[in-house]
Amino acid sequence: MRKAAVAMAAAAALMAACGGTGxxxxxxxxxxxxxxxxxxxxxxxxxxxxxxxxxNIGTTSHDMIIEDGAGNRVAGxxxxxxxxxxxxxxxxxxxGTYTYFCDQPGHRDAGMHGTLTVT
Numbered sequence: 001m002r003k004a005a006v007a008m009a010a011a012a013a014l015m016a017a018c019g020g021t022g023x024x025x026x027x028x029x030x031x032x033x034x035x036x037x038x039x040x041x042x043x044x045x046x047x048x049x050x051x052x053x054x055x056n057i058g059t060t061s062h063d064m065i066i067e068d069g070a071g072n073r074v075a076g077x078x079x080x081x082x083x084x085x086x087x088x089x090x091x092x093x094x095x096g097t098y099t100y101f102c103d104q105p106g107h108r109d110a111g112m113h114g115t116l117t118v119t
Contacts, residue, residue, distance in 0.1 A: 022085055024053040033080070033102065034058035036110035044117045047095045052088040056080040064088060065103045066116060074098060093118050 024030055028051040032039045035058045054077055056062050065076040077088040101113035 025051060025087055027051065028053040028087065030055065031064065032057050033062040033064070033112075035060060036102070036107050036112040038064070038100065038102075038112060038114045041114040042117070043100075043114065044119065045093075047093060047118050050090045050093055050118075052077075052090075054080060054086045054088050056082055056084050058082055061104060062102045062107065062112070063104065064100055066090065066093075066098050066100045068096065068098055076103070079104075095119055 029043060029045065030053045031043070032055045034056075052064065054064055059082050061079050061081050063077050063079045066074045068074055074093065075088075075090045077086055080086050095118050098116040098118065099113060100116050101108040
């Protein structure tokens with residue numbers, strides 16, 4: 001019995017470390033990814049720490065990259081396989097307008113991008 005409890009605790013810790021919690025954390029922003037779009041396509045958040053709950057509901061891998069108006073990468077999630085979820089935290093983002101997009105070849109050009117406004 002104790003071995004089963006330890007194994008379950010270890011599995012839960014591993015999933016949390018990888019971001020694959022499966023459930024949306026309180027206060028996070030839910031973003032779904034599919035071919036070839038983000039939903040929502042526009043997001044407004046206050047500056048500081050921002051937590052996204054990413055859900056890949058598509059049939060291919062996707063990620064979420066955030067870049068500033070000068071094209072500099074500010075943050076990026078890990079690559080999510082079809083059906084996966086990930087808690088993507090940006091610890092400190094300044095006020096401004098950003099673009100988010102999928103960095104997989106051809107996805108951004110196919111329309112998989114959005115606007116992030118930080119107030």
